[in-house]
Amino acid sequence: MNKKGDMTIVSQRNIAKNIFELTLKGDLVRNMNEPGQFVHVRVNNSYLPLLRRPISISSINKEKNECTLIYRAEGMGTELLSKKMVGETLDVLGPLGNGFKIKEMALKKTALLVGGGIGVPPLYQLSKELKAKGINVIHVLGFQDRETVFYESEFAELGTTHIATADGSYGEKGFVTDVIRKYNLDFDHLFSCGPTMMLKALQEEHGHKDVYLSLEERMGCGIGACFACVCRVSENSTDYKKVCSDGPVFKGGEILL
Ligand SMILES: Cc1cc2nc3c(=O)[nH]c(=O)nc-3n(C[C@H](O)[C@H](O)[C@H](O)COP(=O)(O)OP(=O)(O)OC[C@H]3O[C@@H](n4cnc5c(N)ncnc54)[C@H](O)[C@@H]3O)c2cc1C
Numbered sequence: 476m477n478k479k480g481d482m483t484i485v486s487q488r489n490i491a492k493n494i495f496e497l498t499l500k501g502d503l504v505r506n507m508n509e510p511g512q513f514v515h516v517r518v519n520n521s522y523l524p525l526l527r528r529p530i531s532i533s534s535i536n537k538e539k540n541e542c543t544l545i546y547r548a549e550g551m552g553t554e555l556l557s558k559k560m561v562g563e564t565l566d567v568l569g570p571l572g573n574g575f576k577i578k579e580m581a582l583k584k585t586a587l588l589v590g591g592g593i594g595v596p597p598l599y600q601l602s603k604e605l606k607a608k609g610i611n612v613i614h615v616l617g618f619q620d621r622e623t624v625f626y627e628s629e630f631a632e633l634g635t636t637h638i639a640t641a642d643g644s645y646g647e648k649g650f651v652t653d654v655i656r657k658y659n660l661d662f663d664h665l666f667s668c669g670p671t672m673m674l675k676a677l678q679e680e681h682g683h684k685d686v687y688l689s690l691e692e693r694m695g696c697g698i699g700a701c702f703a704c705v706c707r708v709s710e711n712s713t714d715y716k717k718v719c720s721d722g723p724v725f726k727g728g729e730i731l732l
């Protein structure tokens with residue numbers, strides 16, 4: 476299966492403060508069959524920056540051979556990416572990693588999808604696929620402040636959507652865990668992506684349920700060869716897993732957060 480190819484930028488737009496939505500067209504889309512996988516993008520043709528940047532696949536459009544990424548321009552790589560124009564091509568490796576394996580799951584009635592900041596994007600494709608299977612989806616999305624909120628209406632079209640901001644400037648004030656408690660949200664499956672502290676809090680409170688967590692770790696190769704992205708499986712063991720090739724999605728409790 477060809478994992479590397481050129482993709483053409485068909486649109487790039489600024490959707491919130493420092494947040495960009497980038498749509499790419501290319502044959503790699505044919506292999507994108509699992510929500511939660513990522514692509515590893517070369518943001519420049521020169522040596523700087525040398526390493527590719529991992530970005531989750533936010534939505535997949537098979538008919539058009541397109542996929543959409545949503546990213547925050549924060550460092551050198553993503554700043555460069557945000558300057559790319561429609562019609563330019565990008566060298567992309569993907570789809571990579573193990574995503575949310577909902578095709579293999581005996582899904583029950585309700586799924587709670589919890590996203591934090593730039594962990595929100597992969598949940599969009601996941602939500603679309605769950606909804607298509609007749610699952611009731613509830614979203615709890617956490618952001619820093621009003622200016623960084625994105626895709627509220629896109630998620631709201633698929634199911635009930637709660638927005639929380641850390642400073643209370645939009646939606647509920649506080650963390651995603653506060654919202655889940657406040658509304659006493661009941662669910663059969665929990666899917667989450669976001670900062671490790673958030674995943675840890677969710678695992679502590681809901682670890683007895685069916686939980687899947689998507690992790691971000693600094694990456695080198697993105698394909699399991701360089702060991703840059705390892706995480707330990709437990710406190711008293713030296714065993715580890717690689718976020719790029721064993722993850723990024725893990726079952727709750729599978730790794731040490
Ligand atoms: C599986 C996965 C999925 C991701 N999905 C998204 C997404 O959908 N949207 C989005 O905005 N960001 C996502 N990220 C984070 C994104 O990769 C980093 O924000 C980005 O690499 C930062 O690059 P930079 O050059 O702008 O910053 P710099 O700080 O200059 O990056 C330097 C190096 O650190 C790595 N790095 C920096 N921050 C992170 C981070 N938080 N996680 C992992 N590596 C990092 C870079 O890959 C690079 O090698 C994802 C990360 C992973 C591992």
Ligand code: FES
Nearest residue numbers: 695697701702719
């Ligand atoms: S990034 Fe190289 S092993 Fe995961």
